[in-house]
Amino acid sequence: MNRNDVTEKIITAKVSKGLKWDEIARVVGMSKEWVTAGCLGQMTFNAEQAAAVAGLFELTEEETKWLQVVPYKGSLSGPVPTDPLIYRWYEVVSVYGSTIKELIHEEFGDGIMSAIDFSMDIQRESNPNGDRVNVVLSGKFLPYKSY
Amino acid sequence: MNRNDVTEKIITAKVSKGLKWDEIARVVGMSKEWVTAGCLGQMTFNAEQAAAVAGLFELTEEETKWLQVVPYKGSLSGPVPTDPLIYRWYEVVSVYGSTIKELIHEEFGDGIMSAIDFSMDIQRESNPNGDRVNVVLSGKFLPYKSY
Amino acid sequence: MNRNDVTEKIITAKVSKGLKWDEIARVVGMSKEWVTAGCLGQMTFNAEQAAAVAGLFELTEEETKWLQVVPYKGSLSGPVPTDPLIYRWYEVVSVYGSTIKELIHEEFGDGIMSAIDFSMDIQRESNPNGDRVNVVLSGKFLPYKSY
Amino acid sequence: MNRNDVTEKIITAKVSKGLKWDEIARVVGMSKEWVTAGCLGQMTFNAEQAAAVAGLFELTEEETKWLQVVPYKGSLSGPVPTDPLIYRWYEVVSVYGSTIKELIHEEFGDGIMSAIDFSMDIQRESNPNGDRVNVVLSGKFLPYKSY
Amino acid sequence: MNRNDVTEKIITAKVSKGLKWDEIARVVGMSKEWVTAGCLGQMTFNAEQAAAVAGLFELTEEETKWLQVVPYKGSLSGPVPTDPLIYRWYEVVSVYGSTIKELIHEEFGDGIMSAIDFSMDIQRESNPNGDRVNVVLSGKFLPYKSY
Amino acid sequence: MNRNDVTEKIITAKVSKGLKWDEIARVVGMSKEWVTAGCLGQMTFNAEQAAAVAGLFELTEEETKWLQVVPYKGSLSGPVPTDPLIYRWYEVVSVYGSTIKELIHEEFGDGIMSAIDFSMDIQRESNPNGDRVNVVLSGKFLPYKSY
Amino acid sequence: MNRNDVTEKIITAKVSKGLKWDEIARVVGMSKEWVTAGCLGQMTFNAEQAAAVAGLFELTEEETKWLQVVPYKGSLSGPVPTDPLIYRWYEVVSVYGSTIKELIHEEFGDGIMSAIDFSMDIQRESNPNGDRVNVVLSGKFLPYKSY
Amino acid sequence: MNRNDVTEKIITAKVSKGLKWDEIARVVGMSKEWVTAGCLGQMTFNAEQAAAVAGLFELTEEETKWLQVVPYKGSLSGPVPTDPLIYRWYEVVSVYGSTIKELIHEEFGDGIMSAIDFSMDIQRESNPNGDRVNVVLSGKFLPYKSY
Amino acid sequence: MNRNDVTEKIITAKVSKGLKWDEIARVVGMSKEWVTAGCLGQMTFNAEQAAAVAGLFELTEEETKWLQVVPYKGSLSGPVPTDPLIYRWYEVVSVYGSTIKELIHEEFGDGIMSAIDFSMDIQRESNPNGDRVNVVLSGKFLPYKSY
Amino acid sequence: MNRNDVTEKIITAKVSKGLKWDEIARVVGMSKEWVTAGCLGQMTFNAEQAAAVAGLFELTEEETKWLQVVPYKGSLSGPVPTDPLIYRWYEVVSVYGSTIKELIHEEFGDGIMSAIDFSMDIQRESNPNGDRVNVVLSGKFLPYKSY
Known part of the structure; x- marks a missing residue:
């Protein structure tokens, strides 16, 4: 068992239960952005948060422990994402990357x-x-x- | 001559003249984000904007015309940027990409x-x-x- | 379970039942291009369309829910496709890409x-x-x- | 000298003369799509067409000969284009590639x-x-x- | 089930039965080159040919249907093959590719x-x-x- | 100076003089396939052959020496060629590579x-x-x- | 079943039985270099050699047949090996490759x-x-x- | 100026002077393998060796200094070499890499x-x-x- | 069975038992850095060390033997790691690599x-x-x- | 002109003047590690430090300005370095990366x-x-x- 197994179980359960990330975040008591990232295997929950997630998705005790282990991060496969929504963000980095760099350095050094x-x-x-x-x-x- | 030649000339002139993007943007009369992207070869200026840029950087007539031609966009070399500032943005797409996708789809479909x-x-x-x-x-x- | 599992089940069922995309599209009531893309895991069906697809391919209730979840898109493996038919399209982008860019910009900016x-x-x-x-x-x- | 040198000269001249692909195509007497592809180094002109192009862009005799030599084709650098307009076409192949393959095979074998x-x-x-x-x-x- | 499953079953059966491609081709009634490519998942058999192949390798009815579906082609993994025999062909394209291009264009345009x-x-x-x-x-x- | 410089000079001279590979091969006295490969920087000429090539293309003494040095071979840039004619050969290796391997091993071991x-x-x-x-x-x- | 399955079975058996390549080679009656390469799926055994290997590792009749089929060669994943021992050999080719080329051509042409x-x-x-x-x-x- | 410039000058001079690596090595007083690697920019000469090389190839004082600076090593471009001679060595690492690893570990740990x-x-x-x-x-x- | 299977079993057991690397290292009697690398499949244990690890994680006798076999090393997938912590080390090599090279050569040659x-x-x-x-x-x- | 031009000028001057990084660092008044990284184009000097560097290497006023502009960082070409010294560091990240990750997370979270x-x-x-x-x-x- 590893963290990916827990992530896949959460995603499968979310679809079959028809839960929304916004509802899940309210149960965990943190922002929807951070909770979603955690459920997708990118952040580390503390024991209380992990218990809340486990309650929603009927996780076992061992799966709940994995939510509290620092994961190997990175949610995309391949350096250039194929999904159109995610690609638009990659495109922003490609087109505006040098602009962002210039303006932050101009303001902050x-x-x-x-x-x-x-x-x-x-x-x-x-x-x-x-x-x-x-x-x-x-x-x-x-x-x-x-x- | 191509757009990259004009971009390199602008960057070289900016360093030797000690201009700031913020000052340049005020002369052009648009936001500093858009003007910087344009000067770095990612956006297309209209005739008036191009004339303002040309005045600041002492561009020739032909160089000024290139500012008005739609460029081949993409300001980074290689799929994974090596510069630490730009990489942090790439990392945001890598770590939060699936989160962003989930939350936008939840809200908008x-x-x-x-x-x-x-x-x-x-x-x-x-x-x-x-x-x-x-x-x-x-x-x-x-x-x-x-x- | 994920969307790929549903896609593979649909493709396997289509071969064993001998269905045609054109027939499937008529049952769903949309164009054959869009329905095929949806069955291949690239588009999101609404509840009614998903029910029609589920009927044709004997999908379970959970599989039918997955058809209504926005998928991670991208139907090809690797940046350069090996299949000769799909490669010809890739070749069109390679050979005519700069032409398409020039002519659309000339007409539209x-x-x-x-x-x-x-x-x-x-x-x-x-x-x-x-x-x-x-x-x-x-x-x-x-x-x-x-x- | 090679074909790329001629292509770059044509593009530079086109910007400084302010010509349009549509006008160029009418002088050559072929479609704007094919003539643009040829001027961008992807197609082979015959002697008469090459002469028309040479007249518009003031090419030398040797440059005019290169227009009649079959070029090494491929107008994009890298397997995944960074330019947003061209990328959208690449995305169409990525998202719809398997759909196009299925529908053409269904109709034609x-x-x-x-x-x-x-x-x-x-x-x-x-x-x-x-x-x-x-x-x-x-x-x-x-x-x-x-x- | 997909075409790769059928290909693997054919290859496994061929080894355990000790059949030769030449014998298989004679049963199918086409050239050994084309029949081998078909058995390796690169070509599409018609119903009669598929039945002959199915008879030799004890394929099920569903597997036999897959032989008649146009496959996703490409028999090698990775852009540069590691197998020495196949690499020698790749090397021919690398070393002689520009020669072949020049001579075919000289003869045919x-x-x-x-x-x-x-x-x-x-x-x-x-x-x-x-x-x-x-x-x-x-x-x-x-x-x-x-x- | 290196072999590529000589190759480029030969190609440029061939276009401006309007020579054909077939004529060049007849002057050198070898097959057109081998002579073309040599002129494109893939084969090593002996002194006599190099002198014949040098005469046709007005090469200097130093350039003629380079024709007799074993070159670093490989006439294509990138692992997957973009040129449609050369790609068709690459496609043959991709689609038929495993077939060729099987049939040569069946015949020869x-x-x-x-x-x-x-x-x-x-x-x-x-x-x-x-x-x-x-x-x-x-x-x-x-x-x-x-x- | 394929050759990789047989290779994995041999490696697993070798560890659990505590055999050495040198002992295995002596049973097969060939050099330890060639026998190891064969057991690792890179060489083709004849019937007698395959029988000796099968005896040592308790292979089935079908597995023994696979040892006599010409394998798809290449024992490393990825173009640049990550294992330090194998990388040192790759480094030798990288650092000394041009030296080896020069000296062999100087001696042999x-x-x-x-x-x-x-x-x-x-x-x-x-x-x-x-x-x-x-x-x-x-x-x-x-x-x-x-x- | 950098080491590559010196390497190119040495190679060009070697061809125009018709020197052999074996003769060069004898002048330098080391093995032909090591001297060739050094002249190709992979090894560092001491002052005396550099002076010998400089004498043979008429290097300037600055170029002679570069021969004594530790170079950035790696004599091949791209991870998979295209040159057939060098590729055969790469193939040896690919085919025999796991064998070499096994046998060295068996002997040495x-x-x-x-x-x-x-x-x-x-x-x-x-x-x-x-x-x-x-x-x-x-x-x-x-x-x-x-x- | 291979070393990766043992590594995965160790990691899974470590999470479910709530052990720390520091405790594990003290049982094995070596530094925490080396023991962690060994448990993650990068180092070779001797019989005594392997027995200690096996006792902690309830490994079978065959799994214990695998800990004593030299592994194929390399703990990261892909050339550029996606995990932010590991990437920072990769970034150090990218940004400071040439500095490290210069300073070590200046001190040591x-x-x-x-x-x-x-x-x-x-x-x-x-x-x-x-x-x-x-x-x-x-x-x-x-x-x-x-x- | 860009920062790379200044970096190359510094490296060339350092070789011809026979300066050491340690001496350069003492003139600048910072550590040898940071000064070397700055001279190699990875760090940004302030006006005083830039003046010291300019004095040592006889830089022009414009070149001195470039030393004070934040550079695009990354001192290596390609994701996997070919130089043996730098590669050893890359290998440390590859072999010990997961160990470093585990131990830092165990200590710090x-x-x-x-x-x-x-x-x-x-x-x-x-x-x-x-x-x-x-x-x-x-x-x-x-x-x-x-x-």
Whole structure:
């Protein structure tokens, strides 16, 4: 047994039970973005959170333990994703990557925007020309250390 | 001559003149995100915008015409970027890609968040634990057409 | 269980029952192009369409639910397809890609032809020198947003 | 000197002269799709066509000869194109490739749709919800020979 | 069940029964080259041929149906084959590819040698310095269509 | 200077002088297949052959020496060729590779068909349904040594 | 069943029985290098040799037949091996490849050192500074044929 | 200027002067294998050796300094070499890699055969069936350290 | 059965028993770095160490034998790791690789830092700005042999 | 002009002047590890440091400005380095990557060891069995944020 087995069991159970990520997140008591990432095998739950997830998806005690083990992360197969929705994000990195780099360096100097001390918020924006997906990414700036 | 030649000339001139993207964007009269992407060879300027850019960087008439030609886009070499700042964004797609997909589909159904009818805003958030980079991505939702 | 399992079950059943995509599409009540893509795991059926597919292929209730979940898309393995028929399409993109880009930009300006708000129609054209395959692709033009 | 040098000279001249592919095609007397592909180094011109192209772009005699030599074809670098417009076509092959294969085989049996005995027509379709790009691809069906 | 399952069953049966491709081809009544390719999952049999193959290898009715379905072709894994015999052919394409291209274009003009309307004949040539493998490849020339 | 420089000079000179490979081969006194491969940088000429090639293409003494140095072979860039004519050969190896392997092993046992002690002959076959390209490949069989 | 299944069975049996390749080779009556390669699925045994191997590893009759079928060769996954011992050999080809090429061509002219008519001998050399691995590779030189 | 520039100058000079690696090695006073590797940019010469090489190839003082700088090693482009001679060595690693690993571990235990404390000797062996290339590779065995 | 099966069994047992690597290492009597690498299938245990591991994880006798067989090493899939923690180490090699090379060569001359005669020590350093991970890598310097 | 041009100029000047990294670092007044990384185009100098570097290598004013621009980082070409010294580090990540991950997570929980708030120290350790290279890597631990 490994974490992928638990992830697959969660996804299968979610479809057959007809649960929504938003409902699951409310049971766990954290944001829907972080809980979804955890259920998809990218984040580590603590014992209480793992118990809540286990209750929803009828996980065994051993499966619940796996939710508390740090996973090998990376949710996509292959360097270039084939799924059109995920590819659009990859395209944003490809087209705007050098722009993002220039503007963050102009504002902050040499360093990175952390993907660890990081949060994400996904919202619908109503719009008469077609609703929009708004995503806010927030990451701590970490300057390169010189020594 | 091609668009890359113009991009390299702009970057070289920017360093030797000590210009900032923010100043350049104010001269062009558009957002700093879009103008930077354009100067880096990813967007197409109209005649007036191209003239403003040409004035700043002392471009020839032919170089100014290239700014108005739709470029072959993609600002990174190789599928996996080696630069740490850009890689963190790639990592976000790798770690959170399936989460983003699940949550957008839960809210909107099958379709994508457009990377074309799309805008981006990068801001500094002051924070006593270290300032944060906040990025807002806004893209129109496009549902898959069935027929 | 996942969507691939359902796709494989549909393909196996189709061969053993000797059904045609054209017949299946008529039962579902949509075009043969879209229904085939859906049965091959690329599109999302609504409840009624899923029920029709389930009836034809004797799917279980859980399998029928999977037809209504947005799939991870991409029907080919590897970046360069080995199958001669599919490769010819890949070759069209390789040989004519820059031509298509030039002509769409000449007519419409910077932007893309949508692969989401998109339909496809495949027809046989009788021809004394050998029949021809005629394919009409229709996609909405989406201009790049400047901001 | 090679064909790529001639292609680059044509593209540079086209931008500085402000010519359109449609005008170029009318001078050459063939479709805009085929002439653009030829000017981009994918097709072979005969002497008369080459002379017309040479006149428009002020090519030397040697450059004009290269237009009549069969080129090494393939207009994209890398197996997965980074340009968003061209990628959408690649995505169509990825998402619909197995559908196209199934439907052509259902209608014609084992074989391929030729990419050699092939033509393409790109048209604008006015539409109140946003204009559409319509592309007609026509290729001879070639059955696999058994022996 | 899919075509690969049938291919593996045929190969396993061939080894345990000690059959030769030449004998199998004579039962099917076609060339040994084409029949071997079919048994290895690259060609489509008609009902009569499939019945002959099924008789030899004790295939079930469903397996026999799969022999009549157009397969996803490509018999090698990875772009560069590791098997020394197959690699020598790949090496011929690598070393002589540009030569073959030049000589076919010199004789026929722009176009291709078809790999669909194609046959192959493999023969032993006795030779005192060591026997030779002689392979005749015959493919229809298809000129590029201009339009 | 290296062999590629000489190859490019030969190809450029061939186009500007309008020479044919068949004529060049007759001057060198070897088959057109081998001479073309040599001029394209894949084979090593002896002093006399190199002098004949040098005379035709007005090579310098140093360039003539390079024709007599064993080259780094391989005439294609990338593992999967993009040119349609060369790809058809690659496709033959992909589709028929396992067939060729089976039939040569059935006839000869374990070993390979040499690509070194090897010759190739390309001929046109007139045919009312369209002329055919016939290619004869002849390679010595080399059995694996056991020890 | 295929050759890989037999290879895995042999390796598993070898570990549980605690046999050495050297002992196995003595039972088969050939060199330890060739017998090991055969047991690892790279060489073809004759009936007598296969019987000896089968006796040692308790193979079934069908498994014994597979040892006599020419295998699809190549014992490593991926183009660059991750195992440190095997990588050192890959590194030798990377660092010394051009040296080996130069020196063999200087001595023999254009051609190759055969990897088919080839043998290998691995010996320990005692050395006060640490024992050495000595490997002798012996391959027939095959000159390129001109025609 | 970098080491590659020096390597190219040496190779060009070697061809135009008609020198042999064996003669060069005798002037330098080391084995032909090591000297060739050094001239091809894989090894570091000391001052005296560099002076000998510089004298033969008329190198400048700066070029002579580069011969004494440790180079970035690796003499092949791409993971799978296209040159037939070098490929045969790559094939040996592919086919015999697991055999070599097994036999060295059987004799020495866990560890590697060094590619650094390593020497190579290439010799011709006369043979009535065709001369053979004999290569002796000698590398120190390094056991894995446990701690 | 192979070493990977044993590794997976150990990892699964470790999670369900709630053991720590540090405790396991103390039972085996070696450093936690080396024991963890061994349990993850990268190192070879001797009989006594294997018995200790087997006792902790309730391995069978055959599984215990596999721990004493030299494994095929390499604990990551794909050349670029997707896991953020492991990627940071890969990034260190990417960003600092040329620096490490320059400084080791400046101090020691041409050669390598051994990854075989090598040890690693991972420690926590308390720090008011956030604790740090300190890793000491120690490898024997091996000079390139000239001959 | 770009940063790579400055890096190449620095490396060329360092060889022709015979400077050592250690001396350069003392002039700049930072550690030899950080200064070397900066000179190799991986770090950003401030005005004073850039002036010191410029003085040593006789850089122009424009080149000195480039040293103060944040570079596109990544000092290696290709995902798998060919240089033996750098490869040994890559091998450490491959062999010990999962071990490092396990031990850091066991000590710190989910998160990463920063490669940004990071320093490195390379030292020689005298040793009668051959000197050792000791490298200390120190990176801040960053826990994954939950929200």
